[in-house]
Amino acid sequence: MADITSTASDYKGIVGPLRNRCAHCLSTGPKLLRCTGCLAVHYCSREHQAAHWPLHKSTCIKIKKARTKLAKEDVKVRNATEDFVTPANAFETHVGHFWGVLSTRDYMRARIALVMKLLIPGTLGSVSEALEHMRDMLRLCRRDNMGLREMVPAVMLRLDLDQECYDFVKWWATCDPDGTYDWGDMTLPYLNLHGADVFEDLGFLLGDYPDLNHLVAILLLKMKLLVDIHNLKIARRILSRSHLPFELRDKIELAVVRSPLSTKLQKEATESLSQTESTLLNHIRRLGAAIVEANGNFMFNLFDPDEALCCWPEAYSTGSWEEMAVALKNSYAVWWETEGVLSLLNDARACAARDSEDEIKDMIEGEKFKSGPGSYPSAKELLEDVSVNRIWGYLDYAAENASYLGPWSERPSEQHTRANKESWARAEEEDAEFDDLLDDDAWSDEEN
Structure with missing residues (x-):
């Protein structure tokens, strides 16, 4: 898969459920036209297709080439000349352990290459087709030598196949508890x-x-x-x-x-x-x-x-x-x-950061940081690290915020943070009082 390239923007499409929509104006509707080149994106009119072509051209050509490559490899497998290592048609004779036939591997590689290119446009049609390919590849190769089981659950979630995603993950986690599952036995239950x-x-x-x-x-x-x-x-x-x-x-x-x-x-x-x-x-x-x-x-x-x-x-x-x-x-x-999952985590991280500010300040002012050779992180860097490390402990705060409808200043997390800061201040006062008592006792001992 070395020829597969992507940019960060390829993964940041429209927030919300996948829909068939015009790739140019993003409108939805029942009468969208499908690009005849890639068969993966739609347009509401020929004019919008022409306007979007400069942006779509590269993706369209790559998907079209990937389809052509797959079709050629498909023909090779179906019409192979039979010998002692190559079956005449592995689609009929080797379903379930396809990868074990060397002559099928170029086909499988061509198919996963098409899958990866179909996922880039992120349309309902292209993602659905990618999942269909992966499911069929798992049917052909039960052992999953290409690691498709790592990709399938997230693709299912994109299509809101949430129960199917959970069932898929649980099956793989529990299918072979003692290492005796025979992947070549087509009579055994599978997925x-x-x-x-x-x-x-x-x-x-x-x-x-x-x-x-x-x-x-x-x-x-x-x-x-x-x-x-x-x-x-x-x-x-x-x-x-x-x-x-x-x-x-x-x-x-x-x-x-x-x-x-x-x-x-x-x-x-x-x-x-x-x-x-x-x-x-x-x-x-x-x-x-x-x-x-x-x-x-x-x-x-x-x-x-x-x-x-x-x-x-x-x-x-x-x-x-x-x-x-x-x-x-x-x-x-x-x-x-x-929608909402990254916001929830970002809020939990912000809550952790607010609650950790005083602690980070004390750490930076501590003897270890004062005497260090300058290799320690800055207060900002340290706070960023701490806020990520503590994010799961502050998820409750973010969850309370997510269901809150009142003023921002009175959000549950703000109330918790104020209470924590007050508790921190009281603890510092008690420490200071304790230090004063120790100093007084020290002076008393010297006088005696």
Whole structure:
């Protein structure tokens, strides 16, 4: 995949659910025209297609070439000359362990290259087609030698296939607990998990060696549901002041949620909804801690992603910067498109920073920093690091803020911060008083 290049802007499209829309003016509608070159983007008129061509040309040509390349490799596999290592048609004879046939590998590489190019436009049609390709490639190669299982969950989330995403991740996490699953046995169940409980305990996922991409995907799914709960709580508070019929209230509540799984949450009473929110917050904190343990680079680069999004590592090791870059490229479009999740994390980070300011000031003024050779970070750099490291501990503050409708100065996090600062000030006063007492005792001893 060395020929795949991208820029940070490729991952930062329109916030919200994927829709078929004009690539030029972004309008939606039932009568959009599809580009006949790439079959991946739409336009509301020929004029807008012509106007957008300078921007679309490069992507269109790359996708068209990728389709042509795949078609040629498909023909080669289907019409191969049979010998002792090459079947006449691996599509018929080697479904399930396709990669084991050397003559199929150029085909598989051509297909994943098309997938990567289809993900760049970020349209409903192109992302849906990319997922169809990946699912079929997993059917052809059960063992997944190309690592598609790392990409699929985030693509499902982009398409709001949230239950399917959870089932997919859980199947891979639990399919081979003792290492005896026979990947070549087509009679064994494969990706057959459906309707797993999204709110169940996370023990199956948080093992000794969790997959970073899967941790990120489930974290995103949980945060997506958390944002929906916040939107439901706000909608209910506003609607409680109105006299709208219940039928209209239900429609409004459904309109403010994103995940299909939230249609069930919409039916819960407010008290039950708060309990579900508490469960989600607990899961999110655990997932966040697991991600930090799996790869300490991820959260820092999530807030400053451009460098990672512009590269494509050829290989990586567990816990490395390169592993983080791949995971971020796989998931960042979902972070960006899912309204509210990045805002929630940014608010949690801001809350952590406000609460840590006094502590950082004392650290900078401490003897260690005073006597250091200048290699220690500045107060600003130290605060940035601390705020990211403590983000999961302040998620509750951000969650309270997200459901708050009052003045900014009275947000729950502001109240918590004021209380914490007052507590910090009292602790400093008590320390000062204690030091004075020690000094008094020292003088008394000298006089005696």
